[in-house]
Each structure stands twice: as structure tokens, then as C-alpha cells.
Amino acid sequence: MTEHDEQFMRRAIALAQEGIDAGAGGPFGAVIVLGSEIVGEGYNQVTSTNDPTAHAEIVAIRNACRKLNSFQLDGGVLYTSCEPCPMCLGAVYWARPSRVFYAATREDAAKIGFDDEFIYEEIEKNFEHRQMKLVNLLRDEGLTVFENWENKPDKTKY
Numbered sequence: 508m509t510e511h512d513e514q515f516m517r518r519a520i521a522l523a524q525e526g527i528d529a530g531a532g533g534p535f536g537a538v539i540v541l542g543s544e545i546v547g548e549g550y551n552q553v554t555s556t557n558d559p560t561a562h563a564e565i566v567a568i569r570n571a572c573r574k575l576n577s578f579q580l581d582g583g584v585l586y587t588s589c590e591p592c593p594m595c596l597g598a599v600y601w602a603r604p605s606r607v608f609y610a611a612t613r614e615d616a617a618k619i620g621f622d623d624e625f626i627y628e629e630i631e632k633n634f635e636h637r638q639m640k641l642v643n644l645l646r647d648e649g650l651t652v653f654e655n656w657e658n659k660p661d662k663t664k665y
Contacts, residue, residue, distance in 0.1 A: 508608075515540050515586040516608055518548065522563065523588040526550030533621060537567035537587040539580060539604065546583065547571025563587060564595040568602045578665060580604045589616050592623045593630065 515538050522536025532551035539547040549566025553559055564587055572578055583604040589611040591599055599607060613623060634641050656662060 511543060512584075512586070512608060515545070515584070516588075516610060518545065519563075519586040519588045520610055522548055522550040526552070526563070529555070531555040532561065534619075535563040535587070535589050537563040537585060539567050539571040539583050539585050541571075541575070541580070541583045546574050546580075560594065562592065562595050564591050565598055568598055572602070578602075584608065589613070589621075592621075593626045 519536045519538045522538065523534045524536070526532055526536060527534050529550075532553040532555055535551040537549055538545055547567045547570035549563050549570055551563045552561040552566060564585065567585070567587075568580070571580055571583065580602045581604075583602075585599060585604045585607045587595075587607065587609045590609045590613045591607065592613070616622070617624065629637050629639070
């Protein structure tokens with residue numbers, strides 16, 4: 508870790524406080540850096556936007572991708588004030604930064620009411636044992652769209 512890493516993490520933590528002060532949502536902030544430049548940042552905006560996906564990491568990823576005009580963050584680094592939840596972790600993997608730094612842990616978050624452990628446990632279960640039922644419906648019709656994608660010559664792969 509470098510002095511720059513600490514600087515960017517402090518910015519993520521400051522964003523978490525900005526979000527609290529703005530009444531935007533939970534105490535989470537995130538910064539995305541490419542080279543030595545912040546290309547995206549955000550804080551949790553779940554309650555202020557009525558958007559359950561508006562976590563700090565998601566907001567920062569959206570802002571960075573918009574700025575870079577890209578759907579991937581190759582070579583980027585994410586600094587987040589807390590270990591990413593399962594949803595954010597999935598988004599981070601899709602965005603493909605090279606590294607993630609986090610301050611507080613998921614156990615720290617659970618102590619103040621942000622407990623995602625049930626999601627981690629649910630993911631490990633077979634579909635038939637999950638609390639939320641997932642039902643396969645009209646698979647053949649869904650596969651037709653997949654075939655159309657597979658045969659599309661000018662698609663952008665990701």
C-alpha cells in the first residue's frame with residue numbers, strides 16, 4: 508500500500524460521511540481510480556433515490572464508466588469504505604477493476620444493522636432450499652433470444 512492508496516481510501520470514507528450528512532442513505536462511500544486520477548466516486552443513495560441498487564460502489568462504477576465511456580474498468584482500482592456486499596461484489600467483478608481496497612469489514616457493517624450474511628448463505632443453497640423461490644418458466648422462448656444473440660454478427664462481447 509502507498510500513500511496514494513491511503514489518500515484515496517480517505518476520500519471514500521469522507522464520501523461515506525457526506526452521504527450521511529446529505530441524508531442520502533447508509534454510511535458507505537467509494538472511489539474508482541485509474542492511474543492516479545479519480546474517475547468515479549459515490550456514496551450510498553438507496554433511501555434518497557428509492558433505489559435498492561444505489562450502493563456506493565454501484566454509484567461509483569456507473570460514474571466511472573460514464574466518464575470513461577466504457578463498460579469495464581480494466582486497470583482501475585476501487586477504494587470503498589466497507590467490504591462490498593454480494594450485489595456490489597458481483598458488479599465489481601463485472602466491471603473488472605484490478606484491485607479493491609476496503610476499510611470496514613462486513614462484520615463491522617453487521618454490527619450497525621447492515622448484515623448481508625443471509626445473502627451469502629442463500630447463494631450457497633440449492634434453489635429448492637432458498638427463501639425466495641426461483642421458478643423456471645418459458646425456457647424455450649428465452650433460449651430463442653439467446654440463439655439470436657449468439658448468431659448476431661455485430662455484437663459487442665463483454
